[in-house]
Amino acid sequence: MNINVPxxxxxxxxxxxxxxxxxxxxxxxxxxxxRTVEIGVTLAPELVCFPMKVLIGSAVEALESGADTLVMVAxxxxxxxxxxxxxxxxxxEREGYRFRLLTFDSPRDTPREFYNNLRALLPESRTGLVxxxxxxxxxxxxxxxxxxxxxxxxxxxxxxxxxxAVDQAAAESxxxxxxxxxxxxxxxxxxxxxxxxxxxxxxxxRPHLRVGVVGEMLVSMEPYFNFDILNxxxxxxxxxxxxxYTSDIFTPGGHPVLGFxxxxxxxxxxxxxxxxIGGHGHVNVAATADYARRGFDAVVHFFPFTCLPxxxxxxxxxxxxxxxxxxxxxxxxxxxxxxxxxxxxxxxxVDLAWSNRERKLARGAHARAAxxx
Amino acid sequence: xxxxxxxxxxxxxxxxxxxxxxxxxxxxPVISASTTGEVVVSGAVHADNETCLPVKVFTGHLLELxxxxxxxxxxxxxxxxxxxxxxxxxxxxxxxARSMGGExxxxxxxxxxxxDRRGRWTEEWRRLARDLGxxxxxxxxxxxxxxxSLRPLxxxxxxxxxxxxxxxxxxxxxxxxDERVSLGLLDRVRSMGAxxxxxxxxxxxDVRRQLRTLDRKIRWDFENRIVGAVLHWSRTASVEGVxxxxxxxxxxxxxxxxxxxxxxxxxxxxPLMSVTLDEHSAEAGLLTRIEAFLDMLKHISRTAPPxxxxxxxxx
Numbered sequence: 051m052n053i054n055v056p057x058x059x060x061x062x063x064x065x066x067x068x069x070x071x072x073x074x075x076x077x078x079x080x081x082x083x084x085r086t087v088e089i090g091v092t093l094a095p096e097l098v099c100f101p102m103k104v105l106i107g108s109a110v111e112a113l114e115s116g117a118d119t120l121v122m123v124a125x126x127x128x129x130x131x132x133x134x135x136x137x138x139x140x141x142x143e144r145e146g147y148r149f150r151l152l153t154f155d156s157p158r159d160t161p162r163e164f165y166n167n168l169r170a171l172l173p174e175s176r177t178g179l180v181x182x183x184x185x186x187x188x189x190x191x192x193x194x195x196x197x198x199x200x201x202x203x204x205x206x207x208x209x210x211x212x213x214x215a216v217d218q219a220a221a222e223s224x225x226x227x228x229x230x231x232x233x234x235x236x237x238x239x240x241x242x243x244x245x246x247x248x249x250x251x252x253x254x255x256r257p258h259l260r261v262g263v264v265g266e267m268l269v270s271m272e273p274y275f276n277f278d279i280l281n282x283x284x285x286x287x288x289x290x291x292x293x294x295y296t297s298d299i300f301t302p303g304g305h306p307v308l309g310f311x312x313x314x315x316x317x318x319x320x321x322x323x324x325x326x327i328g329g330h331g332h333v334n335v336a337a338t339a340d341y342a343r344r345g346f347d348a349v350v351h352f353f354p355f356t357c358l359p360x361x362x363x364x365x366x367x368x369x370x371x372x373x374x375x376x377x378x379x380x381x382x383x384x385x386x387x388x389x390x391x392x393x394x395x396x397x398x399x400v401d402l403a404w405s406n407r408e409r410k411l412a413r414g415a416h417a418r419a420a421x422x423x
Numbered sequence: 424x425x426x427x428x429x430x431x432x433x434x435x436x437x438x439x440x441x442x443x444x445x446x447x448x449x450x451x452p453v454i455s456a457s458t459t460g461e462v463v464v465s466g467a468v469h470a471d472n473e474t475c476l477p478v479k480v481f482t483g484h485l486l487e488l489x490x491x492x493x494x495x496x497x498x499x500x501x502x503x504x505x506x507x508x509x510x511x512x513x514x515x516x517x518x519x520a521r522s523m524g525g526e527x528x529x530x531x532x533x534x535x536x537x538x539d540r541r542g543r544w545t546e547e548w549r550r551l552a553r554d555l556g557x558x559x560x561x562x563x564x565x566x567x568x569x570x571x572s573l574r575p576l577x578x579x580x581x582x583x584x585x586x587x588x589x590x591x592x593x594x595x596x597x598x599x600x601d602e603r604v605s606l607g608l609l610d611r612v613r614s615m616g617a618x619x620x621x622x623x624x625x626x627x628x629d630v631r632r633q634l635r636t637l638d639r640k641i642r643w644d645f646e647n648r649i650v651g652a653v654l655h656w657s658r659t660a661s662v663e664g665v666x667x668x669x670x671x672x673x674x675x676x677x678x679x680x681x682x683x684x685x686x687x688x689x690x691x692x693x694p695l696m697s698v699t700l701d702e703h704s705a706e707a708g709l710l711t712r713i714e715a716f717l718d719m720l721k722h723i724s725r726t727a728p729p730x731x732x733x734x735x736x737x738x
Contacts, residue, residue, distance in 0.1 A: 095684070097669070097677035097699070126642050128508040130674040136639040137678060140685045153639070323518045324532075325499055328511035356473050356672040362515035365471045369522040382473060 051174045052077045054117035056105050059271040059296035060200070064193035065121070071185040071231075073176035077117040079108055082274040086111055091385050093141050100354035100384040101268040102134050104275075106141060113142070119150045123300075126159045128328035129358050156302075188233060193297035195230075195240045197307045199223045202247045204292060207284035208258050211251040219246040259288040259403050262341035264334040265352035266360050267294055269383045276352050276383070277392050286400050288347075293337035294330055305333060310340075322366045331359030335366055342374035347403040349376065350396065355384035377402050424555065426531065427453045427492035429484030432477050433500050433513060435597040437535070437573060441496060444548065444569040448557035453492050455484040458603035462487055467702040469523065476670035476701050477597050478512055478519070480604055485520060485527060494529045495520070501536035501544075503644035510643060510675050541570070587618040590720065591656045593649050594668030595676070596623070598700060605668060606706050608698075608713070612666070615717050620662055622652035629655045641682075643675045650679050657692045664694040664720040666713070671701035694720060 052075040055065040062079060069076035080086070082104065090107030109120055122135040135153040142149065152171070157164040168182060175182060203220040210216045223243035230236045261283055269275040271294060283290050295307040304311035310318070310333065318336035326332050338349050351367060353360030364380045371378040379399045381392060426445055428434060434441070438454070445452040455462075458480055466483025474482075488495055497520050500513045512519075517532030533547040545566045552562035590612055598604050599621060612619040630651030634641070641647050649667075656662045667683060669676040680697060687695050696716045698709065 095677065095681035097671070097673075098681060099674070099677070126508070126640075128511045128514060128643070130678045132642055133639065133678040133682070137681050137685070139638075140682075144685070144688075322522070323515060325501075325514055325518075325534075327515040327518075331511065331515070356475075356674070358511040358674040359515075361471055361473045361672075362511060362519055364473070365519045366515075366522045 051075055051119050052117045053119045053121055054079055054112040055121045056108055057082065057272065058268055059294070060193045060196045061296045063196055064189050064297070067192055068185060068189035071189060072171070072182060074171065074174055077112055077115055080111045080115060082108065082272060087385050093145060095137070098137070099130060099357055101266065102137070103385065104268065105134065106138055109138060109142060110147070113147050113149055117149070119152065122151060122153045124153045125156050131329065188236070190297060190300055191233065192227065192230065192236050194301070194307060195227050195236055195243070196224065197295035197297045198240065199227070199243050201292070201295070201307055202243070204280050204284070204290040206247065206250060206252065206289070207281070208287045208289045209252045209254065209256060211253040215250045219250050222246055256287065259347040259400070259407065260291070261288040261403070262291050262293070262338060262346050262349040263352070264293040264338050264349060266354055266357050267296070267299065267330060269354055270294055270352040271296070277389065277396070279350060279352070282396065288400070291341065293334050299330070308333070308337065310336060322370055323362070327359045327362050329357065329359030331363045334360070334363050338367060338378065339370055342370050342376045346376060347407055348399050349378040350399065351378055351380040353380065353382055355382045375406070377406070425451045425453050425492045427455065427488035427495040427528075429481055429488060429495070430455045430457065431481035431484045432516070432597050435600055437498070437500070440569040440573040441498065443572050444565050445496070447565040447568045448552045448555055448561055450555055453488060455487045458484070458601050460603065463603065463702050473672060475512065475672040476604065477595065479702060480601070481516070485523070489527055492528055494531050495527065496531045498535045499532050501534060502538040505538040506642070507538065507644035507647065508642050545570070588616060588721070589620050589662040590617045590717065591653065591662040591665040592619045592668065593622050593653050593665055595645055598668055598670055604700060606704060606709050608666070608668065608709070611710060611713055612717070615714060617663075617717055622649050625652035625655050633658065641679065646675045646679045650683060653683050654686060657687060660693060662693065663724055664696070664716065666716065667695060667697045669697065669699050671699050694723070
């Protein structure tokens with residue numbers, strides 16, 4: 051059995067880790083490329099959203115490189131993602147691929163299907179059902195540790211005194227984490243990561259921006275689709291926070307890496323969005339409102355063309371941007387998105403954020419001068 | 424006090440209930456006039472450009488009302504039946520309306536969660552009624568009147584066996600029954616000598632039977648209805664062909680469109696034509712396509728002997 055899951059944030063890392071733990075074969079998903087998109091666009095129906103086209107292209111590439119069992123996560127949310135896997139299966143079958151598709155929904159929605167899916171993996175795995183669940187929890191814990199490393203790196207990269215120091219700390223932390231197996235070892239790797247990042251020399255005096263990155267999972271997390279936004283912003287002296295982490299998405303009840311539980315999401319998103327709106331719209335609005343309240347300089351919002359929850363978020367962002375005087379750039383991504391256009395708009399956003407910053411500083415200096423006089 | 428109701432989206436399903444709710448607490452409901460070209464244009468200009476056509480039309484209706492009313496009623500519809508969920512656009516509709524800022528009067532957005540326990544979601548309506556000045560008794564009365572008119576959940580439009588040359592027209596009620604949005608599709612089909620049959624004319628029982636044949640359940644209620652009805656038409660060959668009407672950027676519509684096309688390609692089926700509507704849709708283009716499709720259907724029914732006519736073998 052050669053399992054494959056889509057590439058999205060730390061999902062690949064977690065899946066490989068879990069398969070190693072269970073003794074299942076795993077096939078790495080090829081990196082996203084022009085070819086992935088091309089295959090996806092050719093096979094997928096015209097009107098479905100961009101992530102679905104990408105995932106179909108990516109599944110084809112994975113099958114070509116030897117995968118025979120595709121694992122998809124679906125869930126029964128209101129967004130169209132809940133029917134992805136079924137359409138994907140039909141399209142790939144029509145194209146003549148032979149494979150097995152296991153679609154995992156939340157065990158709360160469809161406990162029986164969830165159980166059956168696990169049962170399908172059991173015969174080939176070296177654990178029993180209980181052991182399997184325990185390994186899933188450990189893999190998730192490891193994914194969370196990886197996401198924490200990413201989070202630290204994006205916050206510090208713009209401030210490092212010595213170029214490459216943050217990336218090196220991240221690489222070393224990741225290496226230590228990869229080898230960790232037991233709960234204690236994972237925690238140890240986390241402690242080591244904190245120490246490594248603590249040792250990175252920072253240039254605290256350097257003027258920098260604070261920018262939030264929010265959006266739909268695939269395009270906001272995968273560098274191929276968002277112009278490698280984390281590094282791009284770091285090069286322009288912006289410390290970055292991001293709303294989504296893959297391990298958070300699999301954690302019921304909250305987003306521990308982001309640092310929000312469900313109740314905090316609800317209260318942070320209010321009064322802009324007062325109900326769950328499917329996908330990750332709610333948490334994105336909550337994070338953006340939080341960034342605005344904390345005085346961030348800008349927010350970049352990536353979403354697939356016509357994405358249902360994110361278009362609602364985009365509508366609401368107009369209100370948040372107005373109330374807090376914080377620029378929010380919504381960029382819609384699809385197979386037509388041009389890199390040059392994206393870069394121009396991002397540069398304009400950064401320029402705007404800097405000039406806002408200077409204006410605010412000047413205003414503060416005026417006020418101080420007036421108070422002194 | 425006047426409260427506005429935009430004649431768009433779910434008003435086509437629940438409008439009667441909402442109107443009777445306002446009526447019975449002594450508030451004058453102001454319903455926007457039928458969609459016009461100007462409404463579509465102003466909606467398309469003011470709503471986000473990536474929202475679907477019905478949301479743009481809804482925005483146009485809201486703007487139409489803003490001078491005439493003291494508040495607008497935009498209920499947040501969460502679900503229609505047990506086990507189903509609404510499209511995200513219905514969930515976030517009040518939030519989108521509020522984000523239009525100073526342009527709008529206050530937005531009243533009580534929850535409407537038909538799958539949930541009645542006492543729970545109707546509480547918000549009772550509170551709303553009291554906030555609008557009704558007594559506790561009048562509020563309870565208004566809620567029960569609303570529930571009464573919701574009971575026959577779908578309007579029964581021209582039930583009974585279709586006669587003549589039946590052609591299925593599948594799509595959301597708010598697209599199909601809005602003359603401007605669908606560019607008079609039903610009338611056009613009729614004037615070309617065919618009898619349009621819509622999804623709510625297919626009995627729930629038949630819809631459910633077809634849905635059971637799908638590997639994965641669809642969780643959007645209206646889409647369930649559409650898919651079940653289309654499969655029923657195809658597998659019983661009870662209509663000559665199907666026109667599937669979808670709006671551009673409609674999420675659930677894009678998924679079930681793909682599903683229907685795939686189902687139709689897997690076994691002998693009746694002909695299918697997909698029409699995608701947006702604010703740029705022009706009458707002439709639509710007309711030509713429907714004409715061509717109907718001509719083709721008539722040609723098939725004339726030439727193919729009844730036994731050779733595509734007939735689904737499904738349940």
